[in-house]
Amino acid sequence: MDSIISTFHIDWKIIIAQAVNFGVVFTVLYIFALKPLNKLMQERSEKISKGVEDAKQNEELLKACRADYDEVIKKAKNEAYVFSEKAKKEREIEKSASIENTKKEVEAIIQNGKKMMEDEKVKMVEDAKKEIVSLTMLATEKLISSKKDLNDLP
Numbered sequence: 001m002d003s004i005i006s007t008f009h010i011d012w013k014i015i016i017a018q019a020v021n022f023g024v025v026f027t028v029l030y031i032f033a034l035k036p037l038n039k040l041m042q043e044r045s046e047k048i049s050k051g052v053e054d055a056k057q058n059e060e061l062l063k064a065c066r067a068d069y070d071e072v073i074k075k076a077k078n079e080a081y082v083f084s085e086k087a088k089k090e091r092e093i094e095k096s097a098s099i100e101n102t103k104k105e106v107e108a109i110i111q112n113g114k115k116m117m118e119d120e121k122v123k124m125v126e127d128a129k130k131e132i133v134s135l136t137m138l139a140t141e142k143l144i145s146s147k148k149d150l151n152d153l154p
Contacts, residue, residue, distance in 0.1 A: 004010075
């Protein structure tokens, strides 16, 4: 063993001093570097696991919101369809009522026109009768006066 020590020039004092230096450096590095680094890595791991857990919760919440959104959209479409159908029916009812009122107005106008034509016809017949009577009287007067003129002639 002495030959190995003399061959490699190993000094026990230096080895012990280096071991003590190594212990001091290791202790200082452990206290000032490794311990805070380990704490920092543990905090990071907790943040990452919390972030993953939050992401899972957000994904579930997003799925629930999408389901609610789809349900609300479906209800809105159904309500819009029902409203549209109701409006169509109301328009048809109003249209048929309007057509019915228009038909009644047209019939009233036609009846009124017929009555006016009948009244006009009666008036024209009366006027024609008066005119015929007047013409007949004139013609008769002329005949009578022309017979008198013929009778007065020798």
